[in-house]
Amino acid sequence: MDTNDFDQKLVDKIKHDNITPRPRWHFLLKDYVVRVTGALALLVGSAAVSVMIYLFKYNDWEIQEETHKTLLEFFLLTLPYFWLILLALFIFLLYYNLKHTKRGYRYPVWFIASAAFLVSVILGGVFYLAGLGEKIDTVLGEKAPLYEKVINRHFDFWFNPAEGRLIGIVLSKDDGQAFVLLDPSGSEWQVISKDEHFPLEELRVKQPINLIGQVIGDNEFQAEVVHPVRPGGGFWLRPRPRMMKTCQTDSCPLPPPPGFPAPR
Amino acid sequence: MVNPGDFSQAKDEELVRLTLDNRDNFLYLVDRYKGKLLSYIKRLTNVNDDDAEDILQDVFIKVYLNLNDFNDGLKFSSWIYRIAHNQVISNHRKLKARPEGYLSSIDDQAAQNLMADTDIVAGADLGLLRQNISKILNQLDYKYREVLVLKFLEEKNYQEISDIIKKPPGTVASTINKAKEEFRQEMVRQKIILSVS
Numbered sequence: 060m061d062t063n064d065f066d067q068k069l070v071d072k073i074k075h076d077n078i079t080p081r082p083r084w085h086f087l088l089k090d091y092v093v094r095v096t097g098a099l100a101l102l103v104g105s106a107a108v109s110v111m112i113y114l115f116k117y118n119d120w121e122i123q124e125e126t127h128k129t130l131l132e133f134f135l136l137t138l139p140y141f142w143l144i145l146l147a148l149f150i151f152l153l154y155y156n157l158k159h160t161k162r163g164y165r166y167p168v169w170f171i172a173s174a175a176f177l178v179s180v181i182l183g184g185v186f187y188l189a190g191l192g193e194k195i196d197t198v199l200g201e202k203a204p205l206y207e208k209v210i211n212r213h214f215d216f217w218f219n220p221a222e223g224r225l226i227g228i229v230l231s232k233d234d235g236q237a238f239v240l241l242d243p244s245g246s247e248w249q250v251i252s253k254d255e256h257f258p259l260e261e262l263r264v265k266q267p268i269n270l271i272g273q274v275i276g277d278n279e280f281q282a283e284v285v286h287p288v289r290p291g292g293g294f295w296l297r298p299r300p301r302m303m304k305t306c307q308t309d310s311c312p313l314p315p316p317p318g319f320p321a322p323r
Numbered sequence: 324m325v326n327p328g329d330f331s332q333a334k335d336e337e338l339v340r341l342t343l344d345n346r347d348n349f350l351y352l353v354d355r356y357k358g359k360l361l362s363y364i365k366r367l368t369n370v371n372d373d374d375a376e377d378i379l380q381d382v383f384i385k386v387y388l389n390l391n392d393f394n395d396g397l398k399f400s401s402w403i404y405r406i407a408h409n410q411v412i413s414n415h416r417k418l419k420a421r422p423e424g425y426l427s428s429i430d431d432q433a434a435q436n437l438m439a440d441t442d443i444v445a446g447a448d449l450g451l452l453r454q455n456i457s458k459i460l461n462q463l464d465y466k467y468r469e470v471l472v473l474k475f476l477e478e479k480n481y482q483e484i485s486d487i488i489k490k491p492p493g494t495v496a497s498t499i500n501k502a503k504e505e506f507r508q509e510m511v512r513q514k515i516i517l518s519v520s
Contacts (some may be wrong), residue, residue: 065357065376066350069383073346078384080343083391161396164489 090161097156101179104149106195107142108183113192114139114211117289125271125284126216126224141210150175193289200293207243211291217269218243225250225270225280226288228295229262238262240270240280243294249279257285267295335399339390353383356400359477360407366472367411369461378414382407401486404477408469408487437475440503451515459509467502474499 072078118137119126127133153175157163163171186192200206207214217226225242232238236259240248250270252259262268262285271284330341330351338355341348360382364375385406393402434453452459460468473479473487481499485492510516 062354062357065380066353069353069380070350072380072384073349073387078387080390081388081392086389086392165485165491167491167493 093156093159097153097160100149100152100156101175101182104146104153104175104179105182105186106191107146107149108180109186109192110195111139111142111146111192112183112187113196114142114290119213119269119286119288122269122271122284122286136216137213139211146179150179153179193292196290197293200291201296202293206294207291211294213288214243214291214294217288220248220274220280223271223273225272225282227268227270229264229266229268231264232259232262240268241295246278250282251275251280252282252285254282254285265295267292336393336395339393339399342387343390349383349387352386352403356403357383360403363404363407363472363477364411366460366476367408367465367469368414369457378410379407381414382410385410397486398483401479401483404473404479404483404487405489436478437471440475452510455513455515459506459513459515462509462512463502463505466498467505470495470499471502471506 123130123133127136150172154168154172157166157171157175158168183192196211199210203210207218214226217224219225220242225240225248227240227242227248230239230241230247236252238250238252238259240250242248253272267288269284269286269288270280270282271286272280272282275281330338330348331354333341333351335352335355338348338352342352357379361375361379364370364378364382365372368375368378370378382403386403389406393399434456437456438452460471463471469488470484473484479487481492481495484495484499488495490498507516
């Protein structure tokens, strides 16, 4: 290599193309974006963990024998898949950002992935204890489309009167063993409770509950098991577009519950 | 050519600062690293002299552009080698068209470093090995060639190699072990040793 020639060509190129060093703020901004994105991924992942802990705690464990053949079946069918997928996505995003920090490449993949997972879980636990898990679930229940179909599929599972499962909020109760329940479609049910383990005095108006039993008449249900529900509380704050009596006589924009024909 | 001046003895980090103050001081850094980087580029790529100098020019342009990204957390030599490493990868199309028989020369010291590793040379005909090091390296996958070149020919330690190719030190160590094994397998194929022990 002719060293003088090389130096001259390099200098000429720098001058001709007017090349100047990129300013320091350019690199600081890149670092900042990586860190902030990583921090956001950590927060969202941890929020997902806090909701999962909340859903896991109030997962109808007490009555799983009544609704599922085995504990394994119950566990697999009630896993919060939406939140698990969300957590996986954001742990990956956190891992990606950690790997792209100035020193991130020095640590093996398993170390960074494990660290991302552990920190998300620990912070998620802290968020749960602070009540964030329930708060997020309540807000999503109230506002998120497809909440009962995708985010909290317990609603879909429990809203099946033909199979002896009903979910709703208590609208009113009488002095005996009966009360009125409002289901997710806005229909009202007359419910007679035969559950000795859950006295009706403990029921509160507007309390969400699950019922196991059978349909005994037109929007009449006999409940063998009455079980309070906690997740999905926000769902019941949504405006109810139809009331039962209106739908019986007029055309109804919403479909009836599963197993029930459309009103004539 | 840069005339020796006060700054020719300055540390790399000082030269970076001086370059940011005055563009003309960049040639001190160029003068210090162009020889090493040119032989590094040739060892990795086996392109001809003109192509190697083109790549080297691109490397120094990138170095100049990104001077404000250098900080004391990394050795400057590792930082500049990293830029050269990345530039070689991004010039991949040039690298694929390797002219037949164009091999970079391996100087005696570099050959000695490779041959001093007993894992590699056990059972080898050392005379044949010295003549064929370049040819053997050429046959290896790029990921093995790059670590062998950095370790034995550029004499970088594991931490420096980790900083240059941006992989964890543990991964560097295991890649070097695999590279040595591949090197020995290639020696068998080229009949420099009879079998892999």
